[in-house]
Amino acid sequence: MSAMDKGVPRIGASLNPLETKSAPASHEVRDALDEFLGAFEAFKDANDERLGEIEKKLTADVVTEDKVERINRALDRQKKTVDELALAFARPDISSIGGGETRARLDPAKREHKRAFDLYVRKGEAHELRVLEAKALSAQSDPDGGYLVPAETERMIDRVVSDASPIRAIAGVRQIGAASYKKPFTTSGPASGWVGETEGRVESGAPQLSEIEFPAMELYAMPAATSTLLDDAAVNIDQWLAEEVQTAFAEQEGSAFVNGDGIRRPRGFLSYPKVANASWAHGKLGYLVTGNAGAFPMANASDILIDLIYSVKAGYRANARFVMNRATQSAIRKFKDADGNYLWQPGIAAGTPPTLLNYPVTESEDMPSIASDATAMAFGDFKRGYLIVDRLGVRVLRDPYSSKPYVLFYTTKRVGGGVQNFEALKLLKFGTA
Structure with missing residues (x-):
């Protein structure tokens, strides 16, 4: 059977x-x-x-x-x-990087940088790379902090990590060249109103501005290689490096974007102050309660999901989605509407997300499971609600001494993140208040 x-x-x-x-x-x-x-x-x-x-x-x-x-x-x-x-x-075919066709499309400066970087990784010879980066006036690298990977390798690492990191795939992403990104916003706009054609106008007050800042924190991975692997000319070093760091980067990012405390890492959206949606204020995330500690409501459980959807303003609902972990999704899979139709539906093609009440579902294992007072579900427009900032440049420092006979490659990138629009995201709390 x-x-x-x-x-x-x-x-x-x-x-x-x-x-x-x-x-x-x-x-x-x-x-x-x-x-x-x-x-x-x-x-x-x-x-x-x-x-x-x-x-x-x-x-x-x-x-x-x-x-x-x-x-x-x-x-x-x-x-x-x-x-x-x-x-x-x-996943993009990383093995094509550095191949003849791609190499032919690179301009001479990029081709020279790629060749020098390959020589540094394989043999530890950094002279040519140091000269090239000094010529380019690079302020992002030095002999102690490592050297910038070729631009093509950096783009490949970013693409692979984006595919594997669930929150990065749905959030807003911005590249920066400084240590942090500052975004101004209006806390109170100028006075306004209706007047007749000949009536006097009251002078409008100036808008009050504030700003939020997203510092880029250092994220690292340290893959190891044997001398035999590095001496093998058939091994594509770019491919090897991208594959080695992608999982470490994606896992660390996924956790930080959900639960990070903002100390030496991005601030996750669940770490912000939370308040009942009826008392929502800027700087806090509003939540709805199920009315049943650690569970959905006893009767008409799906109604709270509809309430969660409509707690988000119409302007944010068009591109909104649910975010939850696999266990929460498993519980919701049993729900049906009044006509007997299942609310959760699988994606009809590979790579497309399932839907809940016709909204996409993003699965993030870093979201908490259903428990008393846990905010196990989020809903909203994450592209407008959560911002990820990437500082340009992935650096590699070759270390052949710390773990002989292996060669370690201390690979770093700088990433920040936080909520940029507190109206765009809402949470569901499995509690009574």
């Missing part, structure tokens, strides 16, 4: 990164998606059976409850598999 016959969908295999651009990889993504959509149909059938038993007997059979939960957990695993396959397949 197959896994699906037992009520648990089969989980697809993960994809070898080396196969991401092949035709079999494309088929694997499609097959995993078809399997996931079939599993969701099995989940709906099992959940409908559970709801029918509750309606008839006021309680569901233990076997049925267990079946629903097993399929639900399997759905989560299958969804993760589909996401990983889609991400791997969509």
Whole structure:
């Protein structure tokens, strides 16, 4: 008997990164998606059976409850598999960087910098790189702080990290050349009103301005390589470096953008002061409560989701989305509307997010799970609500001494972030006040 016959969908295999651009990889993504959509149909059938038993007997059979939960957990695993396959397949082909075609398109200065950087990474010879950066008057690097990676490698690292970091993928992103980014905003505008054609005008007051600042904090990763790997001319150093740092950067960013305290890291949106939405004020994030500690409301649980949507002003709802972790999404997957339609719907194509009440759902494992007084769900326009600032330049410092026989590469980038529009984001608190 197959896994699906037992009520648990089969989980697809993960994809070898080396196969991401092949035709079999494309088929694997499609097959995993078809399997996931079939599993969701099995989940709906099992959940409908559970709801029918509750309606008839006021309680569901233990076997049925267990079946629903097993399929639900399997759905989560299958969804993760589909996401990983889609991400791997969509990932840019890093191996092309430095190849003949790309190299031919580089201007002589960039080609010279790339060659010098490759020589520094492989052999530790920094003279040419130091001369080039001194010639370019680079203030962002020095022998003690490392050297800037080629622009193409930096763009590749940023693209790969953007794909893997859920909040970065939906937030506003701005590149800066200074240590911090300052954004002015109006705390009170000039006086205004209606007047007749011949009536006197009251002189308007000047607008009151303030500013918010997003400092760029240093984020580092330290991949290690063997001398054999560095001596192998067939190894693409740009590809190796980008692949080694992407996971570390994405994981650290994902955590900081949600829960960071702003000390030596970006400030996450959940670290700002929170207040009941009826008492909202600038500088705080408004929240709605479920009225049931650690759970959704006992009756009409989906109504609170509609209230959360309409707590956001219309101007921000057009590009709004839900943000939650996998466990919260698993609980919501069982909700139905008055017509019996499921509120949560899977993405119809690989790489597209699922939807809840027709709004996209972004899955962030750094969001808290449902618990008493936890703000486990966020909703709003994150592109206008949360800003990420990237200081230009990724630096690499070669260290062949600290961990012999390995060569360490202390790789750093500067990233900041914080809420820039407190009206655009709202939270759902699983509590009573």
